[in-house]
Amino acid sequence: MKPFVVFVLGGPGAGKGTQCERIVQKYGYTHLSAGDLLRDERKKPDSQYGELIESYIRDGRIVPVEITISLLQRAMEQTMALDGNKHKFLIDGFPRNEDNLQGWERTMNGKADVSFVLFFDCDNETCIERCLERGKSSGRSDDNRESLEKRIQTYLQSTRPIIDLYEKTxxxxxxxxxxxVDEVFTKVQDIFDREG
Incomplete structure (x- = not known):
């Protein structure tokens, strides 16, 4: 069975991770955060990509697509190998730009079905405030104002056009x-109750 995928997009701090946790609990999806996979990979002492990933994340830039897709594909394959019923995935924070989208289509065409894009729309200042608050306890190297402003610019320049592209379809x-959080999840439930 092919993976059934929902891309989850929105600016940094829009609540993607929080809402994905709830979707997992209620609808049985597996949550794959592109960012978490990259952060985990960079911590592995034997990773060939660790330092490269670290420099991209620290600078608020988008990691090369081949790395991200290989990590996503590996995670989906491992999940499905462990449990054949686990074929529904929330892919959070991907595709982040045109290159990501083309890379996905090149690599995953025919191997996964993208059902829809769940877009968490949130103003920049709210996103920044949420991330700064999260940064007090998250230990994430990119939850500081300087990185956040870069991340938001990257999001606006690179990810918003992807959302617009999917909107046309x-x-x-x-x-x-x-x-x-609860109000947002009520809307999310409406979508998943309709879409799967």
Whole structure:
């Protein structure tokens, strides 16, 4: 069985991870965060990509697509190998740009079905405040104002056009992510109850 994929996009701090946790609990998806996979990979002492990933993340730049897709593909394959019923995936924070999208289509075409894009729409200042708050306890090297401003610029220049592209195909399900966690999840449930 091919993986059934929902791309989860939104600016840094839009609540992607928080909402994905709830979707996993209620709908049985497996949550794959492109960022978490990259952060985990860079910590592995034997990783051939560790230092490269670290420099990209620290500078708020997008990691080369081949690395990200190989990590996503490996994670999906491992999950499905462990449990054949686990074929529904939330891929959070990907595709982040045109290169990511083309890389996905090149590598995963026919190997995974993208159902829709769940887009958490949130204003930049709310996103920054949430990340700064998270940064107090997350230990993430990119939860500081300087990195965040770079990340938001990257998001606006690179990821928003991808969302716009998917919007033209009718695949975007947009949620106002500036609301409370519970209010946002109510809207998310409406979408998943309809879409799967």
């Amino acid at each position: 009718g695949k975007v399900k947009k949620v106002d992510a500036s609301k409370s």
